[in-house]
Amino acid sequence: QSALTQPASVSGSPGQSITISCTGTFSDVGGYNLVSWFQQHPGKAPRLLIFEVTKRPSGVSNRFSASKSGNTASLTISGLLAEDEADYYCSSYAGDYNYVFGTGTKVSVL
Amino acid sequence: QVLLQESGPGLVRPSETLSLTCTVFGGSITPYYWSWIRQPPGKGLEWLGYVYYSGSAHYNPSLKSRLTILADTSNNQFSLTVTSVTAADTAVYYCAGGTPPDFDSWSQGTLVTVSS
Numbered sequence: 001q002s003a004l005t006q007p008a009s010v011s012g013s014p015g016q017s018i019t020i021s022c023t024g025t026f027s028d029v030g031g032y033n034l035v036s037w038f039q040q041h042p043g044k045a046p047r048l049l050i051f052e053v054t055k056r057p058s059g060v061s062n063r064f065s066a067s068k069s070g071n072t073a074s075l076t077i078s079g080l081l082a083e084d085e086a087d088y089y090c091s092s093y094a095g096d097y098n099y100v101f102g103t104g105t106k107v108s109v110l
Numbered sequence: 111q112v113l114l115q116e117s118g119p120g121l122v123r124p125s126e127t128l129s130l131t132c133t134v135f136g137g138s139i140t141p142y143y144w145s146w147i148r149q150p151p152g153k154g155l156e157w158l159g160y161v162y163y164s165g166s167a168h169y170n171p172s173l174k175s176r177l178t179i180l181a182d183t184s185n186n187q188f189s190l191t192v193t194s195v196t197a198a199d200t201a202v203y204y205c206a207g208g209t210p211p212d213f214d215s216w217s218q219g220t221l222v223t224v225s226s
Contacts, residue, residue: 001170001171001172003154034211035211036211036212036213038155038213045204045216045217045218045219046155046204046213046216047216048208048212048213048214051211051212051214052212057214089154089155091155091157091210091211091213092211093210093211097168098168098170098171099157099160099170099210099211100157101147101154101155101156101157102154103154104154104155
């Protein structure tokens with residue numbers, strides 16, 4: 001199985017919005033509404049931001065939103081804050097009880 | 111929110127077996143799914159597999175022949191075994207809870223180094 005493709009880095013200024021893409025195939029992202037997004041600060045465990053493509057767990061800021069079109073899922077961070085500087089990973093069901101993560105995106109706040 | 115804590119050796123010799131245990135505090139492992147995920151230094155996340163509390167397990171196809179994940183309901187734990195390790199298995203290993211891919215609780219992670 002291949003990792004989902006994410007841009008290596010995305011940057012933005014405080015207050016701006018940025019979008020991170022997560023591209024797979026019809027066998028994973030495109031085939032199921034089971035895409036999650038995670039935030040990982042350096043030296044810390046990942047934190048679930050989004051599940052089932054668009055849903056936010058309780059406690060996650062509504063500045064984080066997500067969507068999916070075809071084989072590509074997207075995470076948007078609105079009103080960018082310094083604390084949003086972290087690595088972000090998508091994950092998807094890939095069929096046959098198999099799951100795959102994205103390659104990861106480093107978000108920098110300029 | 112449950113707390114997950116891994117235990118196991120931080121150094122494993124090449125060709126030997128890596129074994130980790132994850133203890134769940136603040137909640138029962140039933141009736142949920144429990145996963146192992148790893149992250150080589152400076153690299154991305156890799157899903158290894160999951161076990162349902164009943165014992166049913168599923169694995170990453172690329173590693174399936176070397177992995178075993180078991181659930182121990184009596185001790186509220188689940189475990190990971192990786193056989194025939196090489197340097198490529200050096201990573202921070204996380205245990206996580208939640209119906210995949212919605213891993214909503216994570217351990218702090220433990221670095222396992224494969225070296226002689």
